[in-house]
Amino acid sequence: MSTSFVVTVALPVPLRRQFDYLPSHPTDLRENYPPGSRVQVPFGRRSLTGVILAISDESELPISRLKPVAKVLDRAPLIPSVILQLCQWVADYYHAPIGEVVFAALPPPLRTANADTDIISSLQETYWGATSLGLSAGNAEHLIKGAKQKQLWGLLLKRKSMLQGDITGLGYSLTQLRALSAKGLIQPHSHIPGGGGAAPQIIEPPQLNQEQQEALNRISSEPDSFRTILLNGVTGSGKTEVYLAWIALALSQRPDSQFLALAPEISLTPQLRQRFALRFGDKVAAYHSALTDKERMRVWINILEGRTQIVIGTRSAVFLPFNDLAGIIVDEEHDSSFKQQDGARYNARDLAILRAKEHSCPIVLGSATPSLESLMNARGGRYESVLLRQRAVNADTPSIRLLDIKSRPLHGGISPPLLEEIKQHLTEQRQVMLFINRRGFSPTLMCVECGWLAECQHCDARLTYHMKAALLRCHHCDSTYSLPTCCPKCKQDSLKAVGAGTERTEEFLETTFPDTPVIRIDRDTTQTKGSLQDKLLQIRSNEPCIIVGTQMLAKGHDFPNLALVGIINADSGLFSSDFRAAEKTAQLLLQVAGRAGRSAVEGKVIIQTLFPSHPLLQAIAAQDYNAICEEELHIREAGRLPPFTSMALIRAEAPLLEAALGGLWSLKESLLELLKFNDGLQIEVHGPFPSVMQRKQNRFHAILWLFAPQKAELRQFLKHWLRYSEGIATPSGFRWLIDVDPLETL
Numbered sequence: 001m002s003t004s005f006v007v008t009v010a011l012p013v014p015l016r017r018q019f020d021y022l023p024s025h026p027t028d029l030r031e032n033y034p035p036g037s038r039v040q041v042p043f044g045r046r047s048l049t050g051v052i053l054a055i056s057d058e059s060e061l062p063i064s065r066l067k068p069v070a071k072v073l074d075r076a077p078l079i080p081s082v083i084l085q086l087c088q089w090v091a092d093y094y095h096a097p098i099g100e101v102v103f104a105a106l107p108p109p110l111r112t113a114n115a116d117t118d119i120i121s122s123l124q125e126t127y128w129g130a131t132s133l134g135l136s137a138g139n140a141e142h143l144i145k146g147a148k149q150k151q152l153w154g155l156l157l158k159r160k161s162m163l164q165g166d167i168t169g170l171g172y173s174l175t176q177l178r179a180l181s182a183k184g185l186i187q188p189h190s191h192i193p194g195g196g197g198a199a200p201q202i203i204e205p206p207q208l209n210q211e212q213q214e215a216l217n218r219i220s221s222e223p224d225s226f227r228t229i230l231l232n233g234v235t236g237s238g239k240t241e242v243y244l245a246w247i248a249l250a251l252s253q254r255p256d257s258q259f260l261a262l263a264p265e266i267s268l269t270p271q272l273r274q275r276f277a278l279r280f281g282d283k284v285a286a287y288h289s290a291l292t293d294k295e296r297m298r299v300w301i302n303i304l305e306g307r308t309q310i311v312i313g314t315r316s317a318v319f320l321p322f323n324d325l326a327g328i329i330v331d332e333e334h335d336s337s338f339k340q341q342d343g344a345r346y347n348a349r350d351l352a353i354l355r356a357k358e359h360s361c362p363i364v365l366g367s368a369t370p371s372l373e374s375l376m377n378a379r380g381g382r383y384e385s386v387l388l389r390q391r392a393v394n395a396d397t398p399s400i401r402l403l404d405i406k407s408r409p410l411h412g413g414i415s416p417p418l419l420e421e422i423k424q425h426l427t428e429q430r431q432v433m434l435f436i437n438r439r440g441f442s443p444t445l446m447c448v449e450c451g452w453l454a455e456c457q458h459c460d461a462r463l464t465y466h467m468k469a470a471l472l473r474c475h476h477c478d479s480t481y482s483l484p485t486c487c488p489k490c491k492q493d494s495l496k497a498v499g500a501g502t503e504r505t506e507e508f509l510e511t512t513f514p515d516t517p518v519i520r521i522d523r524d525t526t527q528t529k530g531s532l533q534d535k536l537l538q539i540r541s542n543e544p545c546i547i548v549g550t551q552m553l554a555k556g557h558d559f560p561n562l563a564l565v566g567i568i569n570a571d572s573g574l575f576s577s578d579f580r581a582a583e584k585t586a587q588l589l590l591q592v593a594g595r596a597g598r599s600a601v602e603g604k605v606i607i608q609t610l611f612p613s614h615p616l617l618q619a620i621a622a623q624d625y626n627a628i629c630e631e632e633l634h635i636r637e638a639g640r641l642p643p644f645t646s647m648a649l650i651r652a653e654a655p656l657l658e659a660a661l662g663g664l665w666s667l668k669e670s671l672l673e674l675l676k677f678n679d680g681l682q683i684e685v686h687g688p689f690p691s692v693m694q695r696k697q698n699r700f701h702a703i704l705w706l707f708a709p710q711k712a713e714l715r716q717f718l719k720h721w722l723r724y725s726e727g728i729a730t731p732s733g734f735r736w737l738i739d740v741d742p743l744e745t746l
């Protein structure tokens with residue numbers, strides 16, 4: 001008997017294809033297999049959860065070879081079609097397996113079969129609160145019989161809204177709740193809070209200054225059409241206030257609409273969420289990987305059902321199931337953390353633009369140091385450009401001084417002149433921030449007698465000495481080693497910790513300033529839940545303190561009493577062979593510098609360097625980001641590098657370097673072969689090269705660079721080539737992937 005239709009499914013397997021199945025029963029209706037619903041299907045000897053992508057009449061395979069779907073898990077489509085389309089686009093543009101993309105877009109509990117739709121109803125916990133009748137009844141006590149019911153009524157009046165479970169937990173019964181409800185005094189509602197915390201107080205917004213007001217006018221001029229606006233405003237110019245004012249205005253026009261604000265790092269979400277919640281209360285939720293699965297699930301469902309209107313999220317929030325999106329904000333748009341570095345290597349900023357297009361809404365890319373890509377797009381007229389030239393409160397940006405540390409003694413990485421400045425600012429009751437881009441006590445442990453260095457056994461990397469944990473750790477593979485008591489090679493008692501990381505600077509400052517709190521913020525001190533928030537709160541008390549932090553603190557944070565920023569060492573990015581090094585260094589240093597002097601206090605920045613006359617540092621000290629970009633763009637254009645060309649990498653790894661390189665040579669040969677048949681294509685293939693860090697976790701890494709004048713050209717070509725790639729013979733253990741628009745290229 002011939003069957004009526006074919007169900008095409010995305011499965012979480014690393015294969016660039018979709019899979020066809022038959023309906024469970026030949027008599028099943030198409031309506032019972034809506035795209036976006038999850039299904040349970042047989043896959044080889046396993047059973048997998050998949051997502052229906054489409055229903056069609058035929059398959060590329062003979063119908064007789066298709067297996068039936070075991071079970072449809074969701075009665076209604078769980079994933080809206082805009083998200084499925086976005087996933088298809090990602091799979092196509094980044095050459096990623098569609099199944100991996102679709103599953104990465106789902107909150108973890110939905111990725112498995114045991115989470116059937118019941119998980120959603122279980123999340124819809126019931127809340128109880130007074131009705132407007134109940135509130136207006138004033139003293140409703142006379143309507144209520146029984147002391148217990150009266151008590152319950154009093155409680156609900158006071159708390160406004162309470163979870164049913166919490167009410168019954170206090171000893172009240174459902175019958176009592178229903179009795180009050182029958183009198184019309186209270187009602188159930190399924191409000192699900194966005195992720196912890198009591199509903200915050202709402203505060204009055206500040207009056208926007210003229211530049212901000214003009215920016216707002218531009219952004220909000222055509223609310224229902226897709227436009228990309230680059231909000232290029234110096235640090236502290238009040239970009240966040242502009243976002244808030246935009247949302248407030250849009251919500252006054254379309255009260256049910258939704259907004260997405262993407263932040264590059266989890267560490268930035270608490271502050272942003274707080275600022276948004278002070279304006280929009282419990283309309284706001286955060287979404288990032290540090291939430292529990294259940295919390296993520298809640299936010300996901302709340303957005304799907306329109307209860308949560310504003311989300312502050314990291315990368316993966318771009319896949320949230322908004323259906324009435326009125327605007328998107330990408331804060332710190334230049335940040336490379338928007339690029340996913342494993343699985344489907346998408347750039348959330350670029351996907352956000354695509355989403356804005358799908359929803360026909362404006363998107364604002366905000367930064368004090370925009371990426372060269374975005375600046376080029378603004379110049380080419382693809383983005384609108386809006387400038388904020390001045391700080392919102394303190395008219396002046398902080399002064400930046402380059403401090404030559406040649407032949408100066410360093411303690412905890414700090415030179416005497418910087419130490420003097422720290423003292424001075426603390427005396428004036430100010431806060432001080434020291435920026436070091438490495439955690440741990442010292443990046444090197446060496447023997448001063450024989451020159452032995454502590455190195456990782458699995459990577460081409462030195463081990464970092466962590467003093468408090470009393471161990472050595474590899475920051476690339478995370479393996480740990482016990483601390484040697486003497487040099488393992490010459491057996492002498494001559495080991496020395498060389499260089500400073502956050503832990504060492506913290507220790508030095510704690511001994512030097514015993515009466516001042518030293519707050520270290522890095523990955524090691526913010527592991528436990530809530531620890532980062534606690535530290536940020538402590539800083540926000542505005543009491544004098546010294547903050548020691550890594551790039552987690554470099555951008556976005558707004559600490560009003562922070563007057564002095566010291567950059568312990570600015571030199572690591574000056575001589576890198578990465579073609580983006582200058583851009584990245586300028587962005588990082590200007591962002592860190594931008595933390596100083598944001599409110600009434602004057603800001604001062606001291607950059608310690610061995611190369612004070614280096615032209616890039618000179619330009620950074622002059623705070624001329626435009627000049628830096630001008631210069632960089634010339635270099636990129638001359639070198640035919642992005643953003644003047646489109647780039648993709650093939651990254652490979654193998655148990656031996658020869659195998660990694662050899663495999664890439666085979667791939668390159670086949671690429672060149674295919675290019676021969678496509679005369680007109682101007683695609684260049686460079687390499688293979690060993691990666692800067694060749695050996696990582698005992699695997700050797702190498703890369704191939706591909707350049708093309710146009711993105712579309714490169715995408716088409718790679719897509720075409722991938723069809724042949726399965727047949728290419730490569731060494732055993734050789735694995736490879738494509739990285740489109742890479743930000744790490746070495």
Ligand SMILES: Nc1ncnc2c1ncn2[C@@H]1O[C@H](COP(=O)(O)OP(=O)(O)OP(=O)(O)O)[C@@H](O)[C@H]1O
Pocket residue numbers: 206207208209212233234235236237238239240241242367368392393555556557558560594598599
């Ligand atoms: N119009 C205004 N009136 C008063 N204060 C303002 C105004 N606009 C911004 N501020 C304050 O100025 C400070 C800097 O503003 P905000 O954090 O919005 O800047 P930003 O441009 O987002 O900064 P960055 O890019 O450096 O992270 C904040 O403390 C903010 O509350």
Ligand SMILES: [Zn+2]
Pocket residue numbers: 456457458459461474475476477478479697
């Ligand atoms: Zn290692």
